Amino acid sequence: MDIPASARIPASVVDKVSKKAQQTLDEVESFVQEKCIPADAVFAQQLGREPRGRFASHPKVLEDLKLEARRRGLWNLFLAKGHDGKGAGYTNLEYGLMAEQLGQSQIASEAMNCSAPDSGNMEVLEKFSNASQKKEWLAPLLDGKIRSAFLMTEPDIASSDATNIRFDIRKEGNEYVLNGSKWWSSGAGDPSCELYIVMGKTDADNPNPYRQQSVVLVPSRTPGIIVQRMLSVFGYDDAPHGHGYVTFNNVRIPASNVVLGEGRGFEIIQGRLGPGRIHHTMRCIGAAERALGLLLARIHEPTKRPFGKMLHEHGLVLSQVARARIEIDSSRLVVLNAAIKIDNGNAKLAMAEIAEAKILVPQMLGRVIDDAIQVYGGAGVSQDTPLAYMWACARTMRLVDGPDEVHLLQLGKRESRRAAGVRERLERQKELEGQLFQHYDVQKVDPLYMGWTSETKPKL
Ligand SMILES: Cc1cc2nc3c(=O)[nH]c(=O)nc-3n(C[C@H](O)[C@H](O)[C@H](O)COP(=O)(O)OP(=O)(O)OC[C@H]3O[C@@H](n4cnc5c(N)ncnc54)[C@H](O)[C@@H]3O)c2cc1C
Structure with a gap:
């Protein structure tokens, strides 16, 4: 592995990430890269082929990873600060960075008891349920004994x-x-x-x-x-x-x-979806990094030389790589900004930033995976790379937790509410402009003004 995850934290947020969180981030990265990604294919094999059997089985490789994650203290990392010490106590920003690592593997989130929908459900129970409901349901969920x-x-x-x-x-x-x-x-x-x-x-x-x-x-x-x-x-x-x-x-x-x-359902679902969307979108950033990594591996594959050159020697392909890098890095900043806004206040105060991330990131992920599929040619859509399944998961992200359009509508309405202020400022600027024209005694003339009539129009 090249540079550890803690050394790649964006400069604009690194000061807000504790030393302990940076250390855990590196441990999560190493667990995902060394243990979870290699186990993804074994997991698929152990699920078996017969449809009914697939839902009855619990692949051993995943159960073993859970034991190891617990041993390493990489368990329930999602439960942010302020949950009675039940979770690991990281901020949404800190866990967001860890979620990026989880998104690189199909099974890493569950291996660390951080997978949807259980993580969101545990947050609901932690935030809204009473003591006896917590004892009956939250405790075994946090312990990984049951799912929901x-x-x-x-x-x-x-x-x-x-x-x-x-x-x-x-x-x-x-x-x-x-x-x-x-x-x-x-x-x-x-x-x-x-x-x-x-x-x-x-x-x-x-x-x-x-x-x-x-x-x-x-x-x-x-x-x-x-x-x-x-x-x-x-x-x-x-x-x-x-x-x-x-x-x-x-x-x-x-x-x-x-x-x-009774009657508190909306309040609960709103509370569930804020931090959950940060988790989802940061996992998407991780998936995009994985797709870009696979793309890079393929374009440097010496045996694949269309038209006499390796793929990375074709300018068109390099521009795809650059575009992916820009889109991933800028999307990450949008999500981390939303996470910081939640950490500084609460999810309600960060609705616009969360919506921005929810709309932007899955679309970005879809584009990066699509480019990766393209450079792999036929192999990209087959079972020989993880890209086809990754694309299927990425596409659903534009529907789950509410389709793009609903978030676009909310964001559009919020932005549109600024119109009165914008119009007022434009009026004021016009007024000031008029005063300046007067002050400098300059006449306002349209530079494209012709000033001729049908009678005075010049003839060739
Ligand atoms: C893989 C996956 C996992 C899921 N997991 C869960 C889960 O665990 N629990 C759960 O309860 N649900 C889950 N869902 C459901 C998901 O949340 C819904 O599919 C989603 O909210 C959309 O609802 P709908 O399917 O009824 O579509 P509809 O509400 O019928 O919307 C259909 C389409 O209409 C359009 N549309 C909607 N509103 C507007 C608008 N205002 N302006 C313009 N166009 C609009 C959008 O294009 C939208 O996609 C999951 C879905 C998928 C695909």
Whole structure:
């Protein structure tokens, strides 16, 4: 390995990264490069080929990596400062840099108990659940004993607008009765997925559409739950976690399983998505670095010499490399800036910066992987490189946690609100300009003014 990750921290943020975090960052990098990336292919083999078996298996190579990560103290790094000392206590900026390293391998995040959706779910439980809910669900999740899924999206509505949710959560005595279907429930295929965190409507008639929803904790083995099928992503099944289509038929849970209280669902999902988007986007930066690394390896491959030259000797290819470098480095700064803004205040104060990162980074990642695929030719789309699967994952990032358009709309609205101030300033500048013309006694004449009429127009 060339320069360690701690020596590559961007100059504009390095002063904000503690010595301890820099040391952990290097340990994470070495664990990912030396242990996780070489294990990615073994993981795929151990999953096996038979579809049903894939979801029932827990590849040994990953379980062994988890033991080693714990031994090395590389566990629950995502749980930022201020969580009662349960997590590693790094800032969002510091963990963001580590998440970049995790993004280089398919299995590194789970090996360190930092993978989505569990990391986001643990944050929800840590932030919003009561002591008994924490004991029942957060403790085993932090311990890596169980896994979880977050069930919000529904098949029959436009879920990017969560006010559309129809899932019914009805109170009956000391219980809630749950009815409806959810899909894209990531993690639901994992045999150790014991907890569903479910968002639905407890008060569909509330005039405030943002107070109709609640979040409840549902043990995944409760009678009445049917996992109908698993959804594929461009043909990949994402085993062993997968993405489930889950139906609830009169599923009964104790009323005490509501998180924070009825009508607080929106508050919870907003709290979940802020730091989670930083984690996702920094993993994307790591994936982009991996793709660029693969691209560089290929263009220096001596046996591949189209038109008498190695690929890196073709100017067109070098300009792709340079563009990728610029896009990755500038995207990283956008994400780290959002992380610092969260660290300095909270996720709500960093909404615009988070949205910028969420829109920019997955699109950048898609372009870099696409360029890498291109230089590999046919091999790039085959199973012989990780690029095809990486591209499939990258493309979904423009949908998960809300599609690009929703974030663009929010960001556009926010930017547009500046118009009144901008117009005021332009008016003032015009006024000052007029005063200057008067002061210097200069006449304002349009430089393209011709000043002729049909009668005075010159003839050739
Ligand atoms: C791999 C993967 C994993 C996922 N994991 C989970 C999970 O664990 N839990 C979960 O609950 N969900 C999960 N999702 C679901 C994901 O969050 C939703 O797919 C996403 O929010 C979009 O909702 P939708 O599919 O209902 O699309 P819709 O809401 O129907 O939107 C479809 C399209 O409409 C367009 N659109 C929407 N709003 C606007 C607008 N304002 N202006 C212009 N165009 C617009 C966009 O192009 C959008 O893609 C996952 C999805 C994928 C692909």
